[in-house]
Amino acid sequence: MVVRMSHFGDLLPGARVLLGPGPSMADPRVLRAMATPLLGQFDPEFTLIMNEVMDLTRFAFESENLHAYPVPGTGRAGLEAAIVSLVEPGDRVVVGECGRFGLLLIEIAERCGADVVPVRGEWGRILPTEAIAAALHGGPTKLVAVVHGETSTGVLQPLEPIARLAREHDALLMADCVVTLGGSEVAVDRWGVDVAVAGTQKCLSCPSGLAPVTYNARAAAALSRRRVKVRSNYLDLAQLGDYWSPARFNHHTAPTTMVYGLREALRAFHDEGRDARFARHRLHGDAMRAGVQKLGLELFGKEAPEHRLPFLTPVVVPPGVDELRVRRRLVADFGIEIGAAFGPLQGKIWRIGTMGASATRQNVLSCLAALEHVLRGEGWRSAPGAGVDAAVASYRDAGVRGEDVTESLGASGIGRV
Amino acid sequence: MVVRMSHFGDLLPGARVLLGPGPSMADPRVLRAMATPLLGQFDPEFTLIMNEVMDLTRFAFESENLHAYPVPGTGRAGLEAAIVSLVEPGDRVVVGECGRFGLLLIEIAERCGADVVPVRGEWGRILPTEAIAAALHGGPTKLVAVVHGETSTGVLQPLEPIARLAREHDALLMADCVVTLGGSEVAVDRWGVDVAVAGTQKCLSCPSGLAPVTYNARAAAALSRRRVKVRSNYLDLAQLGDYWSPARFNHHTAPTTMVYGLREALRAFHDEGRDARFARHRLHGDAMRAGVQKLGLELFGKEAPEHRLPFLTPVVVPPGVDELRVRRRLVADFGIEIGAAFGPLQGKIWRIGTMGASATRQNVLSCLAALEHVLRGEGWRSAPGAGVDAAVASYRDAGVRGEDVTESLGASGIGRV
Structure with missing residues (x-):
């Protein structure tokens, strides 16, 4: 028997200051919200919470998109959901790569059956817009996929010029904003990004497990124009979008606690501004x-x-x-x-x-x-x-000093002597 | 602007007694465990927790399988991971259907490119083993997929006879144990089930969001014998299995808080026996x-x-x-x-x-x-x-009485009069 009937103790991990590339430390208010008892997923109180999460997701992405909700998996699930849902086998997809997460987009797109055209850049630098332009001139393209914040190299890719190019070539632009959402500007509508995918465990300080996404009417039209069924049920944006709509189309069982956590993380973002x-x-x-x-x-x-x-x-x-x-x-x-x-x-x-x-x-x-x-x-x-x-x-x-803690750390006084 | 800048209030949903088909009420000890601050995913304390989760998953499935870990999504993600990872396009897959979740298996298998042979039964009854046998006689079959607990009708399907049949025909058996794990026997090894997939939000009383799976050496061999790459990156059991192995192959960012919750839910199961x-x-x-x-x-x-x-x-x-x-x-x-x-x-x-x-x-x-x-x-x-x-x-x-609460609910005494 592999099972060791040893003592499984209380969960008491050591304290950590998380200063890696993610997960960041969970905001205590997020963890508290996640301790809330569950609601059923079609309970009117829960669907109200879903609507708030959608509004807050629009706030985070600076978007008026109808579709703005979390995919029920980590950031990677959101990226795959976007690609598998938009790409039909054989579609030409231009993928920018100047780091680990560009490589991931290439690998996902290949698995989804795309005809992938990689645009390779130098690790540590942004992708030159001209390289994307050259790839777009190579043939009719369904999707351009790039990484907004390349966590592997620390590079922030400007999206607006690429969005302009994609539109000129009648292609959609998908951006991996897993690390940027909540930490620096992600202005989806103003920049013309058609699909944006984020994560929870980076600048939002919510535990990993959901992927907030948003997509505009151009992307939604591409979803409904498909000739072939999406190769995934779980990551089918059309079905997920129907579930996160007044239709409440039955799909997966809502990951209630993660939705609670995301709501609180986005609310903290909204509160902070x-x-x-x-x-x-x-x-x-x-x-x-x-x-x-x-x-x-x-x-x-x-x-x-x-x-x-x-x-x-x-x-x-x-x-x-x-x-x-x-x-x-x-x-x-x-x-x-x-x-x-x-x-x-x-x-x-x-x-x-x-x-x-x-x-x-x-x-x-x-x-x-x-x-x-x-x-x-x-x-x-x-x-x-x-x-x-x-x-x-x-x-x-920058005008920031440490808190003055002299008094509060001192003795409370021993009275007059 | 779609965003309504209205007040997003504290998360204060009404209390609910959840007696539907899932989610069940989260065990309070699970919610408490989920409030634990995060660890990085390659922190030795976290990998230790992962190993405990694997041991506890083996306990839950009554299995000595090497592979026993959660897929990072809801039960549906686990089902799709098993099917997309095992099935190559054109593979013959026999799917039992006598309820909503049998229909789901058919739909997932079709999207994964399988040649699906549905075996339809009556809603409210189990599938007759002979019907599965007849389908297996129809041609060489890669996978038989059935639902162990059909939540839509309340039926518990005996798995052992189907497992025997599948083995006779050199097919693998996958069972959807989403509703049964933690509530009734799921004896994967003794019954000869090759792949079992569960959920967290039913009898385990952990919030939805992970899918504990286990698969044996026969299934692992089928994964490594594939000629074509798995159509999914996120749900590729080979990659997930490598991440949940001493190799710690980098894949998704661990949904730390859900893993904490699952560990506690399985530990509660282990404590109870x-x-x-x-x-x-x-x-x-x-x-x-x-x-x-x-x-x-x-x-x-x-x-x-x-x-x-x-x-x-x-x-x-x-x-x-x-x-x-x-x-x-x-x-x-x-x-x-x-x-x-x-x-x-x-x-x-x-x-x-x-x-x-x-x-x-x-x-x-x-x-x-x-x-x-x-x-x-x-x-x-x-x-x-x-x-x-x-x-x-x-x-x-059954020998169970209500707690005697007369004394504890009474006044604490007003002294002698």
Whole structure:
């Protein structure tokens, strides 16, 4: 018998400060909302919640699209849902690739039976619009798929020029906004993005498990114009869209608790406001970048700072330093997780995320102090405290100070003596 | 602008007693576990949790299979993952159908490119083994797919004879155990089921969103013998199996909170023990059935009580009673949800579930009292209190009494007078 009848203890994992590329730390208010007892999925109170989630999803994507709802799976499920639902076997699909998640789009599109035309770019740089244009000139294209925030390299791809091109060629544009939604602008309508797919576990600070998507009337028309049935039932956007409509077409059983969590995460975004939230993500990313540079470390992709994700800092592992050992020590001694890298960048860079609820001054300063200490153990020297000081200065320049906690941490007084 | 900038309030849904066909009420200990802060998905503490979830999944399926883990989606995602991963376009697939979820298997298999041979049975009865045998004689078959617990009709299909047949014909057997896992025996190894797929929101009392699956070496061999790539990336069991293996092959971002919830739900199952848990599900179902019959209502499928799901009671809507109005009143006045029906049974039966944490004496008695009251409003008369009394008698015959709460509900004493 493989089953070991050993004691399965209470779930008591160690505390972690999650500063990798995702998941970020779940917002405590999201976890609290997720503890709410369940409703049946056709209960009028639940369908009201669904409508609110749709409104909040439109808010997040800056969109008036009718269709705005979560696909019941992780970000990857949302990407596959969009591609499998839009693409009929043999359709030409132009996919931009300058990182791990571009590669994923290629692989998904191939599995969906598309005739994939990859447009390869340099890892660490954006895709040149001209390369997409050239691919579009190669033949009638159903879909252009690109990554908005390439988490593997820390690059933010401008979408508006690609959207314009796609429209000129009567193609649809799908954007992978898994890492960007809630952290930087995703203005679907203004930019002309036809389908946008996001995730919950990055800048929204909700646990992984849902993929908010939105698509416009052009994409919806493509769904209804299909000649061949979608190759998936679970990820069929037409069916999912009917379920998330007044028709309440029966499909999967709603993942109630995840829907509760997403609602609260989007509500927190709405409460904070788009501008304030994006500024907060930039603020902490800037402080982190100021700090790591003062530790003597080099930023990956520093040649094009204007195309850098504000909330994800890729850092070149310095010579003589053991990439994995540093991450292990950070977890073991400080409970801090930063991210490794994929493919050609594996072992060469770290990825430090400052997303959602993880993006706080305390986390940034703690990470820099811990990193200085661990790097010293690897023989990498920097001026003592220089990383933290640089981050503090970055915050001060932005008008942000630490909370004054002198009084509240002091004794409550021992009376007159 | 579609977005209404109205106030998005706190999540404060009404309390519900969920006695439909699923979701059942989430076990409070599951919801508490889901409030645990997140770990990164390659954190050694998280991979340890993954290994425990696999062990507990083997316990639940009574299996020694190497592969036993949750697919990151609802039960439907698990079913599609099994079919899309095993079936290559043109493969012959025999699908049993005597209810809504058999129809779903047909539809998924067709979308996956299978040559589907449906074996139709009567809704409310099991599939006769001979009909499966006849279909298997029709040609070389890759997969036989059947529903173990047909939630739409309340029927429990014996799997062992079908497994024997499938093996004789060198076909694999996949069983949809979405509703049965945790509520009645699912003995995958002993019965010879090659692939079993479950859900979380029925008898496991965990919110919907994961699909525990297990498959044996025969099925794993079929996965690795494929000539054509699986048509899905997200639902590719080979990739998912590699992620849930010591290789930790990178795939989707783990839905951490759902994994926490599933672990706790399976641990609660393990704590309770299989025999005790199945007996509890039978106990409350029996009491519910005794009660509804004393309300003068007829059980659907009563001709074959031996093939009835113990924890799902289908009840014929009596003449002159408005099916929907009864369910509405139950929710509005008593906060109790029971289920409607699908397709040919729509409007004709209710489905009353007593699954997982919903299966309590209090819930059964409250439901019967409320149902009596609401039916009286519809002009349906029964002896006052007869339903509740019959359930109480059913419990008493099984040796179960209500808790003695006289003392604890009384005043704490006013001292001697």
